[in-house]
Amino acid sequence: MPQPSYPTDPPVSVTAALARRVLDVCAALARYTQTPGSITRTYLSDPARQVNAELSAWATRLGLAVRIDAAGNLRARLESRRPAAPTLYLGSHLDTVPDAGAYDGVLGVVLGFALVELLAGTPLPYSLEVVGFSEEEGVRYGVPYIGSRAFVGTVAPLLELADRGGQTVREAIVGYGLNPDDLPAARAEGGALGYLELHIEQGPVLEAAGQGLGVVSAIAGQDRVLLEFRGHAAHAGTTPMDQRHDALAAAAAFVVEVERLARTVPGLLGTVGSLEVQPGATNVVPARVRCSLDLRHARDELRAGALQTLLTAAERCSAERGVGLSSEVRSRQDATPMDARLRGLLHRAAAELGEAHAELVSGAGHDAVIVAERMPVAMLFLRSPGGLSHHPDEAVLEEDVEAALRVGQRFLHLLAQEEVG
CATH class of the missing domain: 3.40.630.10 (Zn peptidases)
Structure with missing residues (x-):
């Protein structure tokens, strides 16, 4: 031809x-x-x-x-x-x-x-x-x-x-x-x-x-994770700061860790796009927080390492405040x-x-x-x-x-x- x-x-x-x-x-x-x-x-x-x-x-x-x-x-x-x-x-x-x-x-x-x-x-x-x-x-x-x-x-x-x-x-x-x-x-x-x-x-x-x-x-590959921080509700005016188990404070510290790591690792994108706070009242220490994590990178092994680092950070943020933690990977795309x-x-x-x-x-x-x-x-x-x-x-x-x-x-x-x- x-x-x-x-x-x-x-x-x-x-x-x-x-x-x-x-x-x-x-x-x-x-x-x-x-x-x-x-x-x-x-x-x-x-x-x-x-x-x-x-x-x-x-x-x-x-x-x-x-x-x-x-x-x-x-x-x-x-x-x-x-x-x-x-x-x-x-x-x-x-x-x-x-x-x-x-x-x-x-x-x-x-x-x-x-x-x-x-x-x-x-x-x-x-x-x-x-x-x-x-x-x-x-x-x-x-x-x-x-x-x-x-x-x-x-x-x-x-x-x-x-x-x-x-x-x-x-x-x-x-x-x-x-x-x-x-x-x-x-x-x-x-x-x-x-x-x-x-x-x-x-x-x-x-x-x-x-x-x-x-x-x-x-x-980029992607992990979507749901985390739940479990503390204790308490009166915002009568509970001393050192006796609180504030689930939102633990979740907030975790959000900062996500941003810090994603800014440090080239190509890593980390987003906490959803927070659900209970009971959600102005004068109540938060008892429970559910939050999302969206983590992306073009290299699967690097993304997996970053996810483990962040889950360890979530455990640390929880333990420092006497707050329980559970996490579930909802989806994973290589x-x-x-x-x-x-x-x-x-x-x-x-x-x-x-x-x-x-x-x-x-x-x-x-x-x-x-x-x-x-x-x-x-x-x-x-x-x-x-x-x-x-x-x-x-x-x-x-x-x-x-x-x-x-x-x-x-x-x-x-x-x-x-x-x-």
Whole structure:
């Protein structure tokens, strides 16, 4: 088979116009919401159906074969002319948190279709499939990644989860007009080349560095822990300070330890985001405090060591005040390193185009975490102005969208050259 030629640099006018259209499409999709006046689009909702319909129409115009799989994921496929060619998947998610911005997840799917449009029929030695995952945020059922779990074949244990209205995932799938018995066909086909997810950074690192793009090195692992400090309620006006067993004082000392350690260890993120104080009266020494701990790092062994250090600190803070302590790890997600080959091609694509770019760790979770169980993954971040995400003022710069299109197209061509070389 003769090696095809892969043009790498479309005219700036082409990518600039397409970048503007990408932003227009994101703005148009933001109109599909369950809460007028803000953006809220949960799993298998009517607005999700409307978004799928809009993007399916674009995919059809591009000549892609379109389907909605049994989990509600949008799948749009461009078959390679090469026999038994592997598949490169492009995508992100189409659901949102309540009162969301217009770009988290959605931008990556729209950019996927825009990259197919940029190819303009150029033959590739691999198939391309754009995936709009139906549920990443976990809003409706309290568990994230339903769509991507179906994509890798691990969704079955979640089918009997119920939402606040009592409807199970299985029932929601049926109500949407899909068949849960077809979930095996939602799995990615054999011969996967990899998965590329383009996504806003959702943080301030790229903006602080003055760079529009970033290549992700890893998605941080995460522990979520619930701690309970148990003291004794007492009268605030009659109990001497040296005779108190103040659960909140112990918890407060622990919170300071979390901040101190996270500031000391490079790359460690520690957050106590929830405190429940009982009895919660102004004139009563607190008897019981429940608090959360969210701990993240790109290296699992370092995160595990930090967690042990903090649990030891919690014990010390409790013992010093005569307060009992219990803790429970509620969830644990190991770090997800990006594939070295795909990550290297992203760096090379950006460098060849003269695009300044950073390498950074993603502190947030993404569908790539789940997809990595099945195939190599890579992520390209776009700068988030103000570091805002999960917020109505979430934004992205047109110049960064254009840069992502150019880097994404060069990446596709470099990958094609490797595949035929």
